[in-house]
Amino acid sequence: MEDDMARRMADETFRSEQEQGRYGPHVRAVNEMVDDLRDQDGRGWMPHVAPWHGGVEARVLSVLRDPGPKTQDGVGSGFLCIENDDPTAERQCHAFAEAGIDARDITPWNAYPWYINRKPNASEQQAGVDPLVRLLGLLPDLRVVLLQGVDAQDTWRRLEKKHPEIANHERFQVVSTYHPANGALRSPDPAVRAAREQHRKDAYRRVAEALR
Numbered sequence: 396m397e398d399d400m401a402r403r404m405a406d407e408t409f410r411s412e413q414e415q416g417r418y419g420p421h422v423r424a425v426n427e428m429v430d431d432l433r434d435q436d437g438r439g440w441m442p443h444v445a446p447w448h449g450g451v452e453a454r455v456l457s458v459l460r461d462p463g464p465k466t467q468d469g470v471g472s473g474f475l476c477i478e479n480d481d482p483t484a485e486r487q488c489h490a491f492a493e494a495g496i497d498a499r500d501i502t503p504w505n506a507y508p509w510y511i512n513r514k515p516n517a518s519e520q521q522a523g524v525d526p527l528v529r530l531l532g533l534l535p536d537l538r539v540v541l542l543q544g545v546d547a548q549d550t551w552r553r554l555e556k557k558h559p560e561i562a563n564h565e566r567f568q569v570v571s572t573y574h575p576a577n578g579a580l581r582s583p584d585p586a587v588r589a590a591r592e593q594h595r596k597d598a599y600r601r602v603a604e605a606l607r
Contacts, residue, residue, distance in 0.1 A: 456502055
């Protein structure tokens with residue numbers, strides 16, 4: 396496994412490598428899907444998936460809420476990536492590394508994949524279902540869907556209702572835990588904070604065990 400550095404997107408050379416590999420063989424189908432989804436029904440912009448990740452070869456689909464500011468073109472990297480220059484990405488990077496899960500084993504995604512930088516409403520949660528179904532169809536080696544946070548879990552429940560034949564497929568398991576942002580773990584009770592953090596660590600370990 397490669398050294399865990401985190402925030403590599405702050406490095407111009409690394410970021411340029413991701414841009415050049417945007418349509419590399421392992422991520423082409425995923426990023427062409429993103430191109431197709433951009434501005435669908437007027438929903439706006441959506442970041443590509445960084446070639447640092449596994450793309451169609453990934454065994455883990457990591458689902459969060461919505462793309463953060465550091466995924467934006469210009470302001471950030473233009474990609475979904477655990478190497479983005481922000482605290483949430485950094486927490487994920489360290490957590491995956493601690494569990495022994497390589498970046499190439501992961502494809503990152505969001506419950507609402509278009510850029511809004513806020514909590515998606517009910518109709519937006521529903522709109523995220525079909526892109527998620529499309530992405531699942533592009534990942535033949537998928538072993539685990541990791542749902543991080545209540546929004547990812549809500550979108551998955553909607554997917555289960557609309558496409559039970561996909562959600563209940565035996566080729567992968569579903570692991571749910573807290574969102575990696577600091578706010579999701581915050582509590583005035585230190586015991587609660589510790590329990591939430593442990594829940595996340597245990598979830599990542601479960602993911603790692605499923606890949607062995």
